[in-house]
Amino acid sequence: MYDGKCFESDDIGDNYGFVYRISNLEDGRQYIGRKYFWQHRKPRGKSRRVKSESDWKRYYGSSDELAEERRRIGNSSFRREILSVHPTKGFVNYEETRQLFVNNVLTEQLDNGQPAYYNRNVLSRYFRKDYFDGKPI
Secondary structure (H helix, E strand, O other): OEOOEOOOHHHOOOOOEEEEEEEEOOOOOEEEEEEEOEEEEOOOOOOOOEEEEOOOOOOOOOOHHHHHHHHHHOHHHEEEEEEEEEOOHHHHHHHHHHHHHHOOOOOOEOOOOOEOEOOOEEOOOEEHHHHOOOOOO
């Protein structure tokens, strides 16, 4: 979903990728990430790379914790939404990082004290374990 409607391959245009949010509809936890529309692969036996559409339509994030929840309760318990689309790799990466900090993904918690986001780190440099202690802020 993007702007309230389904986003399809025809809507990609000149954009390189997007920033998305996956929400667990049962407990309210969320995951913010980025995904590129295109992949560049070198076909077997060929010397040149080929540009093709990535698996963005089926993608559910790289979080192991989120993947385990999906296996446990099923994909139907999650909502996927595109927050923003961007024309370059740099803009996609910047906006993902900005959203991670704006939403305080390492420190926010639910009413029960559980982390509000599945994200465990930002830029592989800032880690939830260093900032989240499970106590009310």
